[in-house]
Amino acid sequence: MSGVFQMANYNGGSYVVIEGKREAQNFFIIMKGKLRTQKEMQYAGEEASQVLGPGDFFGVESAMSGHSRIETVVALSECSLIVVNHDQFGLLIQKNTPVAMKIIRSFSVKLRSFDNTITRLSFRNAVEEDPQHLFEVAEFWFNQKRFNHAAYGFQKYLQWCPTGEKVSQAKMRLQSMNKPMVAPAVPESNINRTFKEDEMVFAENEPGRELYIIQSGRVKITKMVNGQEVMLAVLQPGDIFGEMALLDNKPRSASAIIAEDATMLAINKTNFEGMVKAQPQLATRLITILSERIWMAYRQLSNLMISDPLGRLFDTLLTLAEKNHVKIGPKASHNFDIGGKDLLKMVGFDEKKDERYLMDLLKNRWMRLDEGKLICLDLQELEKQVAFHKKKVSMDRKREKAAAR
Numbered sequence: 001m002s003g004v005f006q007m008a009n010y011n012g013g014s015y016v017v018i019e020g021k022r023e024a025q026n027f028f029i030i031m032k033g034k035l036r037t038q039k040e041m042q043y044a045g046e047e048a049s050q051v052l053g054p055g056d057f058f059g060v061e062s063a064m065s066g067h068s069r070i071e072t073v074v075a076l077s078e079c080s081l082i083v084v085n086h087d088q089f090g091l092l093i094q095k096n097t098p099v100a101m102k103i104i105r106s107f108s109v110k111l112r113s114f115d116n117t118i119t120r121l122s123f124r125n126a127v128e129e130d131p132q133h134l135f136e137v138a139e140f141w142f143n144q145k146r147f148n149h150a151a152y153g154f155q156k157y158l159q160w161c162p163t164g165e166k167v168s169q170a171k172m173r174l175q176s177m178n179k180p181m182v183a184p185a186v187p188e189s190n191i192n193r194t195f196k197e198d199e200m201v202f203a204e205n206e207p208g209r210e211l212y213i214i215q216s217g218r219v220k221i222t223k224m225v226n227g228q229e230v231m232l233a234v235l236q237p238g239d240i241f242g243e244m245a246l247l248d249n250k251p252r253s254a255s256a257i258i259a260e261d262a263t264m265l266a267i268n269k270t271n272f273e274g275m276v277k278a279q280p281q282l283a284t285r286l287i288t289i290l291s292e293r294i295w296m297a298y299r300q301l302s303n304l305m306i307s308d309p310l311g312r313l314f315d316t317l318l319t320l321a322e323k324n325h326v327k328i329g330p331k332a333s334h335n336f337d338i339g340g341k342d343l344l345k346m347v348g349f350d351e352k353k354d355e356r357y358l359m360d361l362l363k364n365r366w367m368r369l370d371e372g373k374l375i376c377l378d379l380q381e382l383e384k385q386v387a388f389h390k391k392k393v394s395m396d397r398k399r400e401k402a403a404a405r
């Protein structure tokens with residue numbers, strides 16, 4: 001494989017990638033030596049750093065998403081690395097499918113870990129996905145008089161928890177709605193699927209067996225948080241969803257409901273690796289989507305680590321600009337397609353009680369509100385403010401650790 005891709009050698013103590021660096025086109029697979037990863041914003045429960053060795057890889061998220069680096073990697077010894085350009089991922093799959101599968105699986109695990117941490121920090125009462133919770137989700141839908149969704153949830157509860165504590169209640173609910181005890185079976189060999197509007201694709205907490213690629217129509221992704229259903233996303237043709245449950249054998253972290261009549265491809269565990277090898281462009285699309293999600297999840301976690309409300313607003317705006325691949329530079333301006341209240345909601349603030357934070361934001365001469373939309377007149381100044389607040393968090397953490405010794 002090294003004959004196809006470029007090789008790079010580094011001495012011990014060399015910085016291979018630096019967090020925050022933009023225009024990252026390459027990722028690396030370690031052939032020889034050891035390297036250490038480190039991140040500027042460390043969240044509670046995360047290891048301060050990680051040592052990587054032969055067979056490990058790094059930098060994939062940034063290279064495949066086209067965003068800035070999310071970690072710094074330093075060589076601990078003399079290292080030999082395979083350098084893979086972002087547009088060579090399909091070639092990597094053809095030359096070494098196991099490596100590509102390892103990347104995809106590790107991404108799935110990392111993304112779920114990030115999502116769980118974000119949920120725990122944002123919503124204190126969030127619970128781990130478990131088929132036992134299917135009953136509560138179905139009961140919520142039943143009380144909302146969404147009987148088709150409720151029936152699906154109760155049927156799946158009976159399927160996955162046949163000796164559960166709520167079996168008799170689930171059966172009574174299904175009888176009261178005049179619904180069968182078992183959901184209609186869908187042959188897993190049938191890759192092409194058709195769904196009608198408002199139909200369930202899968203329910204939160206249901207064990208996952210397939211990922212889906214939308215060919216037409218739209219799909220809503222929702223999650224129960226503190227007893228309420230929260231809309232996470234509306235997916236369009238070309239989007240892929242359900243990949244985490246397929247790859248790491250965990251229950252679904254959210255529900256998928258058809259928003260508009262849809263057709264899609266369903267890929268299961270059995271045919272997934274063959275599909276990756278036979279259609280490298282599909283695997284490249286999947287890893288690009290996962291890379292984008294991991295980058296966004298890391299930025300969300302970094303944002304939650306900032307204690308100053310104004311700092312969190314600055315950081316959210318910078319993330320939005322970088323997500324849209326806006327060039328950051330002196331006097332570079334950007335019109336955000338959101339208003340002040342939208343920004344407060346994105347950060348989890350109350351649009352009335354916390355309006356003073358928005359006023360503090362607009363005191364900066366390079367921030368403006370024009371026709372209800374936020375405009376930054378100098379993205380480099382915005383970036384400097386974010387760097388200041390992140391540095392403050394890092395210094396506070398060091399002081400806390402020193403005081404605890």
